[in-house]
Amino acid sequence: MASITFDRITKRYPDGTQAVSELDLAIRDGEFLVLVGPSGCGKTTALRMAAGLEEISEGRLLIGDRVVNEVHPSQRDIAMVFQSYALYPHMSVRENIAFPLQCAGLAKAEVRERVDRAADALGLTELLERRPKALSGGQRQRVAMGRAIVRQPQAFLMDEPLSNLDAKLRGQMRAEIRNLQREYRTTTLYVTHDQVEAMTMGDRIAVLRKGVLQQLGTPEELYESPANLFVAEFIGSPPMNVLSATVTRAGSGSELLLGSQRLVLPAGALDAYPELAGADATPVALGLRPEALRDAAGADPSWPRLLADVELVENLPPEKLVHLRLDAEPVVTEATLELAADVDQAAAEDLRALGRGSVLHARLPGTTPVREGTRAQFAVPPSALHFFDLSTGQAIAPQSPRLAAATA
């Protein structure tokens, strides 16, 4: 087992495409790190450089303490699970799993024993004599895993290994892969474009956008304190609501101007943000997670209140997903457009065409009294407010980490 380190790695393809830019990333020994980002952001490229399948243009790649830039894939002692699984069609399952061991020059008896053990761990014993063609998608996935674990390599690399499975199987394999990795304690770099997969599987997550690392942290860190608007909107489902707002000083405290509404923040709410507390009329991008909008009745009276039109209530027991309309301007940046376009082009057009007002998503308990077509009041806990610089999209971070504040 070993760590994998990307030391200022850049990848330029022969046609000039810069797929990865100065990537600094260290996957610790035994860690499960997920590399996530929208389509075309360079995840596969980064992974393939770690595997040795793609040349590194600049920077150093280390496995353990060894620089491996010039080391052939077969000499790196890492295993990879391909999106297509790449099982050898002319070999049986047994031969497929045995192949890496034969390459390593192990004795026949030992190969047999280790293949049997791996097959047992993955529930493949019955299928050992079959050809890959005669297997289901999930079984093929397992054989690919078997081929990876049987050699007990320094590290696993996986490129969207679950994307060819249906939703139910994906959930199951997610858990299986994590369990296997915990059991073998093998350093793993896992690539996906699915943030749910990233959040549920990763010890830490690295978010990539256009080849540039946006943030590296645990799922909680990414969710609680996103480094910029891109991460904020990429992580979480439904995504964070982002509106343009203005922070002004009012008496001893502060106020938030949100469209035609004025939200009075309790005294000291912005103490952690000297940039905002001191300034007069600072425009910001205000971020609100769907669960930061609460039913006003029964909420802490010191929390600011927000009035919004209820457009749609989706019942999703035990919760309700509520669509609200507010007369505040949405924040449309290049990053938000890109994220929308990743879903589909029409969504991006919608964003542009929204015009006045913006749509918010709120996640409320199933017992909420909110009804469609009414105007309702919502309470917002001041600690749940996220602020971002309108021009750069960078988070205006509280000086004491939010995590500490939230758990305190």
Next chain:
Amino acid sequence: MFRYTKATALREVLVWAFALLTLLPFYFLVINALKPDEELLTTGSSTPPSRPTVENFTEVLTATGDSNILLGLLHSAVITVGSIAGLVAFGSLAAYVLARTTARWGSVAFYLFLVAIVLPTQLGLIPLYIGARQLGLVGSLWGMIVLYVGTLMPLAVFLYAGFFRNLPRDYEEAAALDGAGPARVFFRVVLPLMAPATGTVAILAGLIVWNDFFSALIFLGGSDNQTLPVSMYYYVGSLVSAWNKIFAIVLISMVPILAFYLFAQKRFIQGFAGGIK
């Protein structure tokens, strides 16, 4: 159960008619091969023999010297098998390198092979003959194998390269990460996946070599190593040709090909259908 409609019945009749039509030459071949010498000149070539005989077969099979058919059969078989083996070994390796290299010389070399397919072999016959004689390749089975491997190499490379280009790189990359060196990647993973291509190359090249008369006549002329088509030529006289003997030899020479075809039929079709599943 399958039921005939008017359309399917008509189609079946047509297909049968076409099949019979293609069998017509075979009919001539068989009836004339069974004809005794006396009937050869007295009856038309489309009338079946009144006294069919296997005499022709026994005669050509027991002939000695230049017209020794069995020896010709053996020589043809050795040359064909040897050429196929050489073409598969060198053609697949060369095509693999050409299909996978990103260097510019790769495409230049590939186009040179293409040019060699287009140019007629006869064009280079004289220099080829002189060169072969200087190297001591004329008149020997070895020489013929070298000659065929050389002249059919462009065809083999062209066929293989097409298949290699369609082979996803995933398999090779997976094998490399599994710890396999380039040789193991090629022989354990790539070549077995290329079985349809190998079948195509073997059949196309095999047929060309097996049926080749011209180069065998020139390069083996005067030696003891005649191939079957050349041995057959012995029965073609300037005044009279022993057509019943020749047809018997043709039938004999078809046997190995038919046997191979029946054996490899599945591969044959797969190979031309292209790609791997």
